Amino acid sequence: MTGTMRCDVCGKEGAQIQLVTRAYGRGGRELLIRNVPVVTCPQCGESYLTAETLYEIERIKLHRRALAARKQIEVAEFVRAPVEGEARPTRALQRPARSTVRR
Ligand SMILES: [Zn+2]
Numbered sequence: 871m872t873g874t875m876r877c878d879v880c881g882k883e884g885a886q887i888q889l890v891t892r893a894y895g896r897g898g899r900e901l902l903i904r905n906v907p908v909v910t911c912p913q914c915g916e917s918y919l920t921a922e923t924l925y926e927i928e929r930i931k932l933h934r935r936a937l938a939a940r941k942q943i944e945v946a947e948f949v950r951a952p953v954e955g956e957a958r959p960t961r962a963l964q965r966p967a968r969s970t971v972r973r
Contacts, residue, residue, distance in 0.1 A: 875887070906919070
């Protein structure tokens with residue numbers, strides 16, 4: 871899947887597919903799915919999963935025993951230690967998330 875497509879949110883051309891790794895579930899039942907196509911639109915800033923992608927994710931979760939392979943991976947927690955005299959968050963950090971990506 872290359873090139874651009876029409877954005878489902880704003881209807882403009884130029885939305886792009888990005889392949890990302892997403893994690894589902896919690897604790898010892900976490901499942902990583904690689905190369906999930908996320909549509910991101912530079913026009914309106916939205917990023918979302920298509921209905922087909924959501925359907926496929928549900929299918930993978932349902933058949934994870936058959937479709938998923940156990941692999942050893944390194945997992946890090948995002949822990950942000952307070953730093954003295956730290957600068958205030960940038961505007962980008964303060965901006966509320968507009969993502970419509972759902973699990
Ligand atoms: Zn858009």
